[in-house]
Amino acid sequence: MTRFLAPDAVGPLSDEEWLKLLERSLTDRDVDGIEYPTFPDDQTQANFVGHAREAALLEAVRFLRYTLDALSAIGGPAPAECEVVDFGSGWGRITRALLRDFRPEHVIGVDPLDSMVAACRDWFAGSPVSFETVDNWPPLPQANASVDLIVAYSVFSHLPERLATAWIAEFARVLKPGGIVVATTQSRSFIDLCEQIRTDDSVGNPDFLWHQLLARSFVDAADAYRRFDAGEFLHEANGGGDSLEESLYGDSLFSGEYVTERWGHLLAPARFEDKPYDLPQAVFVLQKPTAGGAIAAGAWRADEVRVDALEQELRELRSSETWRIGQAALAPVRLARRVKDRLAR
Numbered sequence: 001m002t003r004f005l006a007p008d009a010v011g012p013l014s015d016e017e018w019l020k021l022l023e024r025s026l027t028d029r030d031v032d033g034i035e036y037p038t039f040p041d042d043q044t045q046a047n048f049v050g051h052a053r054e055a056a057l058l059e060a061v062r063f064l065r066y067t068l069d070a071l072s073a074i075g076g077p078a079p080a081e082c083e084v085v086d087f088g089s090g091w092g093r094i095t096r097a098l099l100r101d102f103r104p105e106h107v108i109g110v111d112p113l114d115s116m117v118a119a120c121r122d123w124f125a126g127s128p129v130s131f132e133t134v135d136n137w138p139p140l141p142q143a144n145a146s147v148d149l150i151v152a153y154s155v156f157s158h159l160p161e162r163l164a165t166a167w168i169a170e171f172a173r174v175l176k177p178g179g180i181v182v183a184t185t186q187s188r189s190f191i192d193l194c195e196q197i198r199t200d201d202s203v204g205n206p207d208f209l210w211h212q213l214l215a216r217s218f219v220d221a222a223d224a225y226r227r228f229d230a231g232e233f234l235h236e237a238n239g240g241g242d243s244l245e246e247s248l249y250g251d252s253l254f255s256g257e258y259v260t261e262r263w264g265h266l267l268a269p270a271r272f273e274d275k276p277y278d279l280p281q282a283v284f285v286l287q288k289p290t291a292g293g294a295i296a297a298g299a300w301r302a303d304e305v306r307v308d309a310l311e312q313e314l315r316e317l318r319s320s321e322t323w324r325i326g327q328a329a330l331a332p333v334r335l336a337r338r339v340k341d342r343l344a345r
């Protein structure tokens, strides 16, 4: 009888070997007597993650490597003992990559798109991995302090600020003390990518809707860099098709300073790295402190109030004379940094 993909079924494998097996599973559900999840068609794969097949899988395995290294560097539990949430699981790309190291019965993929959750249940039929629909806004179905690891690849790269903050607060509720989040946002160089798509015909694909949207995003690149470097959350409300309307989805980027300043009170920032391990996005790692009281369900709503207050503070500061003088004084420093960054690229 064929066994479904799980760590004890595939045994220890290098990342290269693992990638090769996943690539074989693109065309063959049964690989060496082990059953792998099926894939959606190439167009669906690309609509969700920008590319399909081998390229999509390579990114997933690189993210898995980053996650495993972060987990062991931070002293988290062994992967086989982790309760894992794949947040924004889409077509289950990251979910399947996890199954070399994480036990399928301890892995749950969650996504607000009913159609994807239903499809994933079909594609993973026979596996104890589970998939659940969540609302666009918290909560998660998990109990307080019940999860060791939350992975969110290319999800915070798309959420608007309030929604992103609400989810980070919700993660703080469901994580066990010491539990971690490994998530991504768009790289700082995403601003440049949008500019290149706009100005250079050889960059991007004009038939790909996402690239058409990016050509219209962050059009004042200098201002976007200035705001990013000043610690702002940048978001273009592009929408994501289906039920992901423009108020809920688009393209987002923010810095490590932003993470520390705005979310540091919820979870401890452990890492922020722009494009590590040849990934195209920035990765950040947050850890729930081991001391501290339980966070109540619905606590993320209180954070909305805090975001309101911080935004109000920022608006007042921006209109002040001190701010104007500070900006004028910083302008040459920023220009020098931009020139240096451009020369370095």
Ligand SMILES: C[S@@+](CC[C@H](N)C(=O)[O-])C[C@H]1O[C@@H](n2cnc3c(N)ncnc32)[C@H](O)[C@@H]1O
Pocket: 048, 049, 087, 088, 089, 090, 091, 092, 093, 094, 110, 111, 112, 113, 116, 135, 136, 137, 152, 153, 154, 155, 158, 159, 163, 244, 248, 249
């Ligand atoms: C770019 S795709 C990435 C999918 C998957 N993580 C991967 O890398 O293959 C973004 C995913 O986030 C999901 N998503 C969108 N809004 C969300 C929200 N408010 N909460 C949770 N997930 C969301 C989308 O439905 C989609 O599946």
